[in-house]
Amino acid sequence: MTKATFNLHPRHHAGTVDPRIFGGFLEHMGRAVYEGVFDPSSSHADEHGCRRDVLNALDELDFTVMRYPGGNFVSNYHWRDGVGPIAERPTRRELAWGTIEPNTFGTNEFLALCDRMGWSPMFAVNLGTGSPEEAADWVEYTNGTKETDIGKQRAQDAAASTEPVPLWCLGNEMDGPWQIGHMSAAEYGTKARQAAHMMKLVDPSIELVVSGTSLPDNPTYLSWDQVALEAVGGFADYLSTHRYLDNYSGDTSAFLTSGVAIDQQITEIDSVCRYVAGKRRSRRRPFIAFDEWNVWYRTRNRTGMWADGKFPAHLVEEVYDLQDALVCAQFLMSFIRHADVVKIANIAQIVNVIAPVLTEGDKLLRQTIFDALAMFVGRRTGVSLHLGYSGGSVPAPDFGDVAMVDGAAILNEDKELHVFAVNRSADSTVELEIDLSGADLEMVSCDLLHHSNPMMQNTWDNPNAVRRSVIETSDGPSPVVQLPPHCFVAGTFKVS
Numbered sequence: 001m002t003k004a005t006f007n008l009h010p011r012h013h014a015g016t017v018d019p020r021i022f023g024g025f026l027e028h029m030g031r032a033v034y035e036g037v038f039d040p041s042s043s044h045a046d047e048h049g050c051r052r053d054v055l056n057a058l059d060e061l062d063f064t065v066m067r068y069p070g071g072n073f074v075s076n077y078h079w080r081d082g083v084g085p086i087a088e089r090p091t092r093r094e095l096a097w098g099t100i101e102p103n104t105f106g107t108n109e110f111l112a113l114c115d116r117m118g119w120s121p122m123f124a125v126n127l128g129t130g131s132p133e134e135a136a137d138w139v140e141y142t143n144g145t146k147e148t149d150i151g152k153q154r155a156q157d158a159a160a161s162t163e164p165v166p167l168w169c170l171g172n173e174m175d176g177p178w179q180i181g182h183m184s185a186a187e188y189g190t191k192a193r194q195a196a197h198m199m200k201l202v203d204p205s206i207e208l209v210v211s212g213t214s215l216p217d218n219p220t221y222l223s224w225d226q227v228a229l230e231a232v233g234g235f236a237d238y239l240s241t242h243r244y245l246d247n248y249s250g251d252t253s254a255f256l257t258s259g260v261a262i263d264q265q266i267t268e269i270d271s272v273c274r275y276v277a278g279k280r281r282s283r284r285r286p287f288i289a290f291d292e293w294n295v296w297y298r299t300r301n302r303t304g305m306w307a308d309g310k311f312p313a314h315l316v317e318e319v320y321d322l323q324d325a326l327v328c329a330q331f332l333m334s335f336i337r338h339a340d341v342v343k344i345a346n347i348a349q350i351v352n353v354i355a356p357v358l359t360e361g362d363k364l365l366r367q368t369i370f371d372a373l374a375m376f377v378g379r380r381t382g383v384s385l386h387l388g389y390s391g392g393s394v395p396a397p398d399f400g401d402v403a404m405v406d407g408a409a410i411l412n413e414d415k416e417l418h419v420f421a422v423n424r425s426a427d428s429t430v431e432l433e434i435d436l437s438g439a440d441l442e443m444v445s446c447d448l449l450h451h452s453n454p455m456m457q458n459t460w461d462n463p464n465a466v467r468r469s470v471i472e473t474s475d476g477p478s479p480v481v482q483l484p485p486h487c488f489v490a491g492t493f494k495v496s
Contacts, residue, residue: 004391004405005433005478006419010495014384015340017410021332022380023122023346024063025292026110027071029097029353030307030315036351036359037113038105043362049105050113053364057357058350059117061370062377065167066119067291067346068110072096074172075128075180079138082106083157095180097315099307107142108157111165120166122291122346125199127171127191127211128181136198139168143203167207167344169240169291170195170232173214175224185224189231196235207237209289209344214242216265222272229276229286238289238344241269245327246297252323252454256424256486257396259330259406264399266290266334270341289344293331295324295369296354318354322466322486323454325372326422329488332376333408333420339384347373360460367458368449371468375447375490376420382412391432394424405430405483415495417441423483426454430483439495443473446481446491454486 026032035042037058040049069077076095082103083089089103114121123142125135140150143164170192173179183191188211196208210232212225229236243265247255269288277285299305299316307313328347335342351357356370387409393401404425410418423430434441448471456466473481473491481489 002392002404002425002428002430003433004389004430005435006407006409006421007388007390007435008385008409009437010385010411010439012386014337014386016383017336017339017380018343019380020065020120021335021342021345022063022376023065023067023344024350025067025071025346025348026069026350027348027353028069028073028077028094028101029071029349030317031312031352031359032349032355033105034312038109048109048112051359054351054357054359055117057364057366057370060377061356061373063117063119063350065122065344065346066114067122067124067169070096070124070172071348072172072179074124074126077126078130078134079107079141083108083141083153097305097307097313098309099313100309100311102311111142115163122167122169123165124169124172125195127174127188127195128179132191132195132198135195136202139165139199139202139206143206164203164205166205167209168199169209169211171211173242174211175218175220176214185220185227186231189228192228193232193235196232200235208235209238209240209291210236210286212239212241212269216243222268225269225272226276229272230279233280234282234284236286239269239273239286240289240291241265242292243290244294244296246295246300247323248297252486253394253426254397255323256326256422256426257394257399257402258327259334260396260399260402262331262334263337266338266342273341287343288341290335290342291344291346292348293345294348294354295320295327316354317352317358319457319459320367320369321455321457322368322449322451325368325449325466326486326488328369329372329375329420329422330406333406333422336384336408336410336420337387363460365458365460365463368466371449371466372488375449375468375488379410379418379490379492382410382418385409385411391430392428404428405432411495416444417493417495419491419493421481421483421489423485423487425485427485429485432481432483433478434481434493435478436495438477440475440477441479441493441495442475443479444492444494446471446473446489448487448489450484450487
C-alpha cells in the first residue's frame, strides 16, 4: 500500500474559482447541433425542436458558459445567414468540415436555448472570411438597444432572449494553417484590434478573447500570442489557448501523467500575458480562456473529420474509456489550481462530437467522461487552495518523475472542503490522507470513478460499464481515502 498526503491551509489561496471554467462548446460540426441538441424529427423533440433527453443529460453537467458557433466553422460563417424567418435562410456549402449548413439553427435558436438551460453565451466572430464591421453588427444585433436597421431586424425576428451576449472571441485558431483565412500574427492583430474597437463602441461592456495558440506544437507558439496581444492592446480581456491530449502510443501509464502538460501550458501562456501587460506598463492584464480542451485522438484523421458532402455527418464521434475520463479530470483540476489566471474554459464539445453524450436514433449514451465532469458539479464554488503533496511518484515522458496522485482543493464559505484526486498509477493503490492544517474533517459525500480495466468504455450494449459510485472515508484531522489504481475521486468534507 502506497501512502500520500495532501497538505492544505485554509488561508493559502490560489484564487477564487471562476465558475466559467466549467463551460462547454457547441459548434456546427458533425452531429453536435443537428441530431444533437436540435432534432425536430426525434420523438424526444420539444416545442423548440430540441431533444429533451439530450438537454436533460447536459443539465446534469450544469455548464456555466457555452461557446458558439465554432471552432473552425466560424471562419466561414456569416451570422446573417442564421437569423430571420427559417424558410428564407440560405443553405451554404460548409468548408471547414466538408458538409452543408442549412442555417435552421442560428443566433436566436442558440440564445433561446441558453436561456432555457441557464448557460451564459460566448460567441466567436468570423475573422477569417468576415470583417470587423460584420462582427460589430453581430454585437449590435444581440446587444444593441438603439433604433437602427439591425435593431429593427432583431425586433422583427422576435428574439426570445433579451440578455446581452457578454463574451466574444475575436476569431478562432487564426494561427493554424488549416484555418480558413489563416494569417500571420501581425495581420491578425491588426484585424482583431479593428474588430475589437468597433465591437466595444457598440457595447463597451463586452469582454473580448484574443485568438491565441491553437496547438503548442505550432512553430509560432508563444510568439504568436505575444504579437497578437500587443496588437490588440487594451481591448484584450483574455487570451485563448487550446489543447487536446491523446494516447496514440496506447501507453496507459504515460497517458495518465499527461495532465502535467496542461500545467506547463498554462504557466507559459500566463507568462506571455504578464509580459505584455508589463511591457504596456498596464495594471490591467489579460487572463486565460482555455476555450477548447479535451481528449481526442481516435477520430483525429481525414476520415473522421471530413464529411465529403454528407449532412448531417458522423464526425469525430470519439468513444471514450476510463483513462480518457481521468485525463479530463486532470484538465479541470489544473484549471482549479490555476484559479488566479484561468478564468474561462470550455470542453469541446457537448454532444456527439468528442463529447460526454452520444445519440443514436432516439437513444442516448453517457460516456465515461460524463461522470468525470459530473463529479465536479456541486463542488465548484469557493477558493482554490495551494496543494502541498508528499508521497510516491510515477515517471512521465518529458517531465521526469511526477506526483503519483494529482489533486486540487476548493474551500467554500460554508466551511466545506472539496477535494479532487486522480491516482495516476496504473497498478498501485494509494492511501491518501487529507490534512487541512489539522482541522477536523467530516465526510459529507465522496464519489469514485474506477474500473479494473482502464480501457473500459460505456457502449450501447453496456452503457453503465464505467459509472461513478459512492465510497466511504474516515473522519478526523487527517481523513483517509482509498484510491485504487487509475481512478478519480471527488469528495466533500465539513470543516470544524
